[in-house]
Each structure stands twice: as structure tokens, then as C-alpha cells.
Amino acid sequence: xxxxxxxxxxxxxxxxxxxxxxxxxxxxxxxxxxxxxxxxxxxxxxxxxxxxxxxxxxxxxxxxxxxxxxxxxxxxxxxxxxxxxxxxxxxxxxxxxxxxxxxxxxxxxxxxxxxxxxxxxxxxxxxxxxxxxxxx
Amino acid sequence: xxxxxxxxxxxxxxxxxxxxxxxxxxxxxxxxxxxxxxxxxxxxxxxxxxxxxxxxxxxxxxxxxxxxxxxxxxxxxxxxxxxxxxxxxxxxxxxxxxxxxxxxxxxxxxxxxxxxxxxxxxxxxxxxxxxxxxxxxxxxxxxxxxxxxxxxxxxxxxxxxxxxxxxxxxxxxxxxxxxxxxxxxxxxxxxxxxxxxxxxxxxxxxxxxxxxxxxxxxxxxxxxxxxxxxxxxxxxxxxxxxxxxxxxxxxxxxxxxxxxxxxxxxxxxxxxxxxxxxxxxxxxxxxxxxxx
Numbered sequence: 001x002x003x004x005x006x007x008x009x010x011x012x013x014x015x016x017x018x019x020x021x022x023x024x025x026x027x028x029x030x031x032x033x034x035x036x037x038x039x040x041x042x043x044x045x046x047x048x049x050x051x052x053x054x055x056x057x058x059x060x061x062x063x064x065x066x067x068x069x070x071x072x073x074x075x076x077x078x079x080x081x082x083x084x085x086x087x088x089x090x091x092x093x094x095x096x097x098x099x100x101x102x103x104x105x106x107x108x109x110x111x112x113x114x115x116x117x118x119x120x121x122x123x124x125x126x127x128x129x130x131x132x133x134x135x136x
Numbered sequence: 137x138x139x140x141x142x143x144x145x146x147x148x149x150x151x152x153x154x155x156x157x158x159x160x161x162x163x164x165x166x167x168x169x170x171x172x173x174x175x176x177x178x179x180x181x182x183x184x185x186x187x188x189x190x191x192x193x194x195x196x197x198x199x200x201x202x203x204x205x206x207x208x209x210x211x212x213x214x215x216x217x218x219x220x221x222x223x224x225x226x227x228x229x230x231x232x233x234x235x236x237x238x239x240x241x242x243x244x245x246x247x248x249x250x251x252x253x254x255x256x257x258x259x260x261x262x263x264x265x266x267x268x269x270x271x272x273x274x275x276x277x278x279x280x281x282x283x284x285x286x287x288x289x290x291x292x293x294x295x296x297x298x299x300x301x302x303x304x305x306x307x308x309x310x311x312x313x314x315x316x317x318x319x320x321x322x323x324x325x326x327x328x329x330x331x332x333x334x335x336x337x338x339x340x341x342x343x344x345x346x347x348x349x350x351x352x353x354x355x356x357x358x359x360x361x362x363x364x365x366x367x368x369x370x371x372x373x374x375x376x377x378x379x380x381x382x383x384x385x386x387x388x389x390x391x392x393x394x395x396x397x398x399x400x401x402x403x404x405x406x407x408x409x410x411x412x413x414x415x416x417x418x419x420x421x422x423x424x425x426x427x428x
Contacts, residue, residue: 009184011287011370013177029350042192043350044359067360069188076184 002036005074022053041070047122154395161388168381175374182371190334205361208331216306220313221261228387231260237324290370313372314379322379
């Protein structure tokens, strides 16, 4: 299968760089898969699970928002936070959820609140996927 | 001439100083290793971010409706200089090199009849700029309590800058920091962040344009631009942190060596004086005995 260059970077470090066959990215407008020769695209990434397929193996990485850019040179994901599912700390996400819920409760109605609620929803879905059976 | 006791006291004092500089050097060396790792880890993100933004900027369809953070206000009347320095001194020419570069730029902008505002990040830069440019300094952000610079610190500064930009306080923003090249080489660097400059924006770059946006272009740019600002600030802070430790390490290494030289010279002088006194006393005793 044709491969393309994929890079996953977070502000803290370069997490992945290499040739892969397919990457599934959680976009805000829905998840999408990227294969080699994908059309140029820029998308916002929502908190979710990013899957890297290569040589029959699939690696799952938790990303908490960011950007994805598909250019003729390959796919670059700029993630705010990225950790592999095995290292991911479930307690952290629970704590994050709690602070966000408190924040939402105090906020004035408006587009900022809408954005915060959307983010909260993404986190809830993510937590469900991680703690539920969807891990495998 | 100083008495022997005075000389002993001086040697002891120099030795104590040497111990302190030596300790500071070792502390800087261990901090440097961590800071260097952090900056090297952060570089790819900042570079990719710049590249992605450059790609998008070169394919923006309508220049007039593009966010101001990307294309600027269309004027360059007021400049904001963000001078990032350290919180502490004793690190060689590190702080003054950055401040000097900022001063040169300031004089240049002033010479062109434009206004300058300064935002200091780090106390040392503020201390140095305060004397001459007190009125131009709009704010000083101190990072005293911060041990390891986190992305949140940079984000707060970036938000501050963006808020000032929104209210029309300035048109062009330039960051001043010290790029960490190696332990012995730190290069003071200016980096224009508003509007961002893209080095590889040539005619040929147009070829891989025509992106699809998901959601639309405006939403993406609205998210991406403040983020880019934060990332560039973050990188500047990390580069600065590593440079500071590197500069301190070599400054303290020099100081330790100088102290060593001084101790050697003082000890030699002390011994000579001591011997001369013994000889003098002996001569006195002998000539006294001879006189009898």
C-alpha cells in the first residue's frame, strides 16, 4: 500500500515522524481518514483518538485538540496535547472535565459558552471511548 | 603594604567567591541540560506551525477579509517591541545583548518618525530599559515564580499582546529573544509576529495552494493565528531559558578561572612577603649576635 509522510507534533515534543499508510483524524466536522495522495486540506482537530495505521498495525494516540494540515508533502497534525492511549491518564481527563463543567456553569451565554460546551462534549465522548470497551 | 593577615583574609575571600561561582556554574549546567531538551523538543512544533500558516497565508483567497492578525492593519505607524530577557543577572552579556538589539531597532523606528511601545518580559530588560525609555514601556511581565516555562505562561503573554492589538494599540509586533545556538553561542534575534513574516513566500509556493477548509477558512484562521502567536512566544521563552543558562554557565566558568588566577597570584605574593619577613628577622638576629 502506498505510504505518505506523517508528523504529529505537540508544543512539548515531536511525537511521530515517518511514513505511514493511513491516519484517522478526529476533525470537528467529523472524523476523516487520510491516505496517500489526499487532497490539500486544513482542519481543526477536536479532542479524540487519532489512529495511525502502518504495516497492519494500528497505533492509537489521544489528542486534545489542534490542527491537521494535508499538503502534497504529507500530513502534519499540530496537537495541543498528545499521548498514546496506554500512557493516558484517565484521572486527568476526569479532573479536566470537572473544571470545565464548573467554568461552563459560570459563563455568560454567548459564542464563547457555545465553544466551551462543544469542547466539553468532545471530552465526554473521549472519556467514554477510553473507559468503555472502545479501547480495542 | 598590606600585612600578612590582610593578605590571608583576601585569599580566603577570593576562594569563597570561587566556590560560589563554581557552584553557580554547575547549577547552570544542570539546568541547561533540561532547558536545552525543552527547546529542542519545542522547535519542531513552532517550525511546523510557521510552515502550515505560511502555506495557508499564501493561499488565502481574499486578502481584504483575512484576519488582521495575519495581514496586519495595513499601517506600520506604531511598533510594539516585546523584549524577552531573564529574571536574573550574572549571566554574561545575555541580557544586555538582547536589550542592545532592541535599542538599535527602537532608534531605527524612531528615526523613521514612528511610535514605539515596549512590553518587557523579564525584569532585567525592564531594569535596563527603564532609564531611557520609561514612558514607552506599557507593561512588564515577570516570570519570577516560574521554574519551568509552561505553554500556559506563553499563552497568557500572547493573549495580552493580542488584546492590545485588538484595541489598536500598535500595528507591528516584534519579539526580541536570544536564540540558543550552542552552549557558547547565543544569538539575539528579532522575530516579527504581527503580522507574521514568512520567509518562503515566493512565487513558486503558489503551486501547492488551493486548500480545502474544514470548517471554513475564517474559523480556522481565527483559531490558528492566536495559537501561532502563543507558540512563537513559547518558543522565544524556551530559547531564552536555554540561552540564559548557557550564558551563565560560560560566564561563571570564566569567573571561576579568573578567581583561580587571582588566588595563585595572591598566594605567590603572600609567600614572598612571608619569606622576606623571615629573612629580615634572621638578618636582624644574626647581626644582633655579631654585634655582641
